[in-house]
Amino acid sequence: MDNGARLRLLGEGAQFDVSVPSTLAAQTALSDGPGSIYEALSADGQKVRLLKVMLSNACRHDCLYCATRCSRDIPRASFRPEELADLTAELARAELISGLFLSSGIVGDADSTMARMIETVEILRHKHSFRGYVHLKLLPGCSEAAVATAAGLADRLSVNLEAPGPQRLSAICPAKSFERDLVRTLRWARDRIGPGHVRAGLATQFVVGAADETDRELVEMTWRLRAELGLARTYYSGFEPIPGTPLEDREPTPLAREHRLYQSEFLMRAYGFTPDELVFDDGNMLPLDRDPKLEAALARGDEFPIEVNSAEEWELLRVPGIGLTTADRILSLRGRHKLTSLRHLEMLGARADRARNFVTINGRFYPREEPAQQLSMGL
């Protein structure tokens, strides 16, 4: 198989690894690339073009939902480290990409596959002097030594947890241990973050809807990972049934569910919400018909309205229509001027149609019956 065919095949295999929330930006291959180029976010939040590819789509595991599971009858291919490093450098020189997102199926054992992934990045960094962004997947079950070497080469490291706990994981990936193969690997990676190491932080990914998990489980696990392991990002990949897998007849996960999870993750990461502040229905799912910030505000109606001229920052951030930038502007203006109207609030960047039911401005309340919704979300 020539390089182009392998790149397409191994790029297809990598499409389920998320580089940017699919509800926010392109997660499809860009039309002007060779089929494996996607957008992602760098450490400073800028979009970068990544070659997203597997080193090999052969794998010894048989995860129930996975397109490259060992029992599925598909063409298999691999790159040698030097081949993939040279190809990446060539695409970078042609200014088609500025980074690499490298994952792999597990060929043999985790450490020998990690060794080839690491060798690829070493060649890229040292032979080709590549200074671009590198996101390396850490394979389940790899050693602490492999994590340490990877941390010296990559901007971002990630481990796909796939499911929010041991029992959920064993339902879809029977051969993996949640704590030993995944969480422990993330812990080793966290211990290696430092100057010049993993500057874009750690990430993980869940397959949403494959293991009958609830949104509450996903949200609480996301919270725990952030609090205990300092994860920079959690990605949610809505389950899609793949022909030739045991889950081929299962319904795909609606994009709206993925979107609500990303909104909830954003509320926790950027605004300091806790899982207890979020609203779940009787089945422990996030409601799909209203955004989670509005749901949380409506559920705590007795805490509103708040007076924008005296509220703390965390209180302002709980008002639908007021985001971080607006809250900062309100706080910095407050020492000098009083806000006296909805128009003032709008001039500071607030969505007054969303905020009006939850604030007073200089003592005046401007409610209307139906609060507007739609939480906007940073990347």
Ligand code: SF4
């Ligand atoms: S270990 Fe990864 S590549 Fe292999 S079957 Fe499981 S999910 Fe797929």
